[in-house]
Amino acid sequence: MASSVTPFDASDAAFGEIDAKTAASLLAVAGDIALVMDSAGVIRDVALAGADTQFDAASEWIGRPWTDTVTPDTRAKIDTLLKEAQLSGISKRRQVNHLLVDGADAPVSYTALRLGRDGSLVAVGRDMRHVSALQQRLVEAQQAMERDYWRLRHVETRYRLLFQIASDAILVIDASTLKVLDANTAAGQVFGDSPDRLIGRAFPFGTDTAGARMLEELTVTARSAGRAGDVLISMATGGRSYHASASCFRQESATLLLVRLSTADVAPTVSAAANSPLRVIDLIERSPDGFVVTDLDGYVLTANRAFLDIAGLASEEQVRGTLFATYIGRPGADFPVFTSMLKKNGVVRLMATSARGTHGNQSEVEVSAVWAPEGEEPCVGFTVRDIGRRLAATPQGARDLTRAVEELTTLVGRVSLRDLVRDTVDLVERHFIEAALELTNDNRTSAAEVLGVSRQSLYVKLRRHRLVAPGGGEDPPVS
CATH class of the missing domain: 1.20.5 (Single alpha-helices involved in coiled-coils or other helix-helix interfaces)
Incomplete structure (x- = not known):
């Protein structure tokens, strides 16, 4: 059998003086593992070149036939390696799988060599696990x-x-060149040509002058806004009218437009009445949640019927021009929080607070807000939802304080810790002052005693938290 290895041309000159120890070292480092065997294939010695602990148990192979150390399906390869080495002096390289102590298989690629006239053999192997x-x-x-x-x-x-199979004509267009990349069967019928012949044509085409201009505006709007609504166009041939719409999307780093044409006798998906601003205003007016629009200073511009019910007022004229904080939140406290969060985030979502009616009725509400600081008339829109019926049966003050602290928690990462701690301390201090005033029926002298502060100190705190009008004076007489 022919050898698979090409020998050195000057082996006698290069290796003639090598002793047995050096030859053994060469064989050991030629691969990851080397096995010395007798003519029967029984292992007499093992050498490891690497530091892989998986082969540490290879020393236990000494005295065992080589075929017993591999998996049953690769034992035939061992027999072939031994026969080739005995006949030709060196075998071809073959991969076998050794059984390791952990039960796993370790693929090793071996070449066997005959060492002398006594038939002893050496097998040099390379660990193939990384290759496997x-x-x-x-x-x-x-x-x-x-x-x-x-x-x-x-x-x-x-x-x-x-x-x-879509009944509407659909064109896929390259947004940069406005050339048609794909067209369906319905598009071929609309433009009077096969879909294949539409591909590559510059859009728009096939419409009258006014329709071409509107389609150009449609594509420009779709590229900038992502979507463009329906426009009514007429075809140059036959004069038939179609609703055209366009949307923009990305595919494989390219910007494409999808243009859709539907016959004009098909009603649009959203009627004109539903898109009418008057219709939207009517829906807001009938909403079960309160809706209020204020200017940036908090003065009410308009309010719907649900908010009038919360405020206990009969007409919109009564609420227009008044401060939103008069009805929602703590006077002078919550509206600055709203504006601060709006400036940072643009919106306020589901902030829990209280609402007060003009006749003394109170309710728990959730307030969401959005603002429009630009434009001719900058304004803030508030949605007020009564949640009193779904609140847990916990003390009123505890709910207020917990929700207020939770709202401050949402500012973590946007406001410094020092400011957060200061605002939280002010919030807790205000809460307990209000509780003391409620407990003493608004008698400030008694409230100061309950709180363990002087009456003068309490007055300072009342003014700082805006719980009393500037210049607010002494306690009412005790009867």
Whole structure:
């Protein structure tokens, strides 16, 4: 059998003086593992070149046949290696799998050599586990690519089917060149040509002058805004009218437009009445949640019927021009919180607070807000929802304080810790002052005693927290 190794041309000159110890060292470092065997294939010695602990048990192979150290399916390869080495002096390289102590298999690629006239052999092997791992990853990657390929093929098949059976004309257009990249059967019918002949043409085409101008504006709007609404166009031939709309999307780093044409006798998906501003205003007026629009200083510009019910007022004229803080939140406290959060985030969502009616009735509410600081008339929009019936049966003050602290918690990361701690201390101090005033029926002298502060100190805190009008004076007489 022919050898698979090309020998050195000047082996006698290069290796003639090498002794047995040096030769053994060369064989040991030629691979990751080297086995010395007798003519029967029984292992007499083992040498390891690497530091891999997986082969530490290889010393236990000494005295065992080489075939007993490998998996049953690779024992035939061992027999072939031994026969080739005995006949030709060196065998071809073959991979076998060794059984390790942990039950795993270790693939090793061996070449066997005959060492002398007595028939002793040496097998030099290379650990192939890293190669096997790479091969396994390659197979898995190929399988994943196959799955993705077939998934994309199925998606494309569904897309082509829906694209072709759609009753509306659909064109896919390159947003940069405005050339048609794809067209369905309905588009060919609308433009009086086969879909294949539409591909590559510059859009718009096939319409009258006014329609072409409107389609150009439609594509410009779709590129800038992502979507453009319906426009009514007429075809140059036959004069038939169509509703045209466009949307913009990205595919493979390219910007594309999808233009859709539907016959004008089909009603739009959203009627003109539903899009009418008057219709929107009517829906807001009938909403079960309060809706209020104020200027940036908090003065009410308009309010719906639900908010008038919360405020206990009969007409919108009564609330217009008054401060929103008169009815919602703590006077002088919550509205600055709203404006601060609006400036930072643009919106306020579901902030829990209280509402007060003009006749003394109170309720728990959730307030959401959005503002429009630009424009001719900057304003803030508030949605007020009564949540009193779904609150847990916990003390009123505890709910207020907990919710207020939770609102401050949402500012973590946007406000410094020092400011957060200061605001929280002010919030807690105000809460307990209000509780003391409520407990003493608004008698400030008694409230100061309950709180353990002087009456003068309490007055300072009342003014700082705006719980009393500037210049507010002494306690009412005690009866």
